[in-house]
Amino acid sequence: MKKILKILVLILILTACSSQGKVKNPATQEYKAGTGNIQGNVDVDKYLKIDQRFEIGADKDGMAVFKDPHKAYQALTEKYSDGIRLIQNEFDLEDLSESSYEFYKIYGGQVETGTPEEKDQARFVSGFFDIYENSFE
Structure with missing residues (x-):
């Protein structure tokens, strides 16, 4: 009986984990500002030049939305770790994760310490999450 209970608990945990980070709004069309039903004016070339x-x-x-938000998040954490760390330290935040980023989005543009490069990275982090969140809301 204990073994069956352990298996059931494991199945429940795996099911809960697999639903986290599920993309609710995938990319279904090209983003070209000013055409069709496209909203906003995101500089897609700026992002592509970075990664x-x-x-x-x-x-x-x-x-x-990012065409692959999970890969985009991975690129963000690899390339913008100094900006992420600056936001985290300045505002005493928990570690950043794919599902826990709201305060990083809010505070990235408000940093006052750090080098100019770190501040630029922090601002990029905020802009990134403005797009990133669209996949999950």
Whole structure:
């Protein structure tokens, strides 16, 4: 009986974990500002010049989304770790994760310490999450 209970608990945990980070609004069209139902004016070339994993499309409603938000998040953490660390330290935040980023989005543009490069990275982090969150809301 204990073994069956352990297996059931494991199945429940795996099921709960697999639903976290599930993309609700995938890219279904190209993002080209000013066309069709596209909303906003995101500079997609700016993101692509930084890393191909930042490739942006649009969801069915025309909102900018990363074509692969999980890969985009990975690129962010690799390339913008100094900005992430600055936000975390200045505002005493918990570690950043794919599902826990709201305060990083809010505070990235408000940093007052750090080098100019770290501040630029922190601002980029905020802009990144403005797009990133569209995939999950």
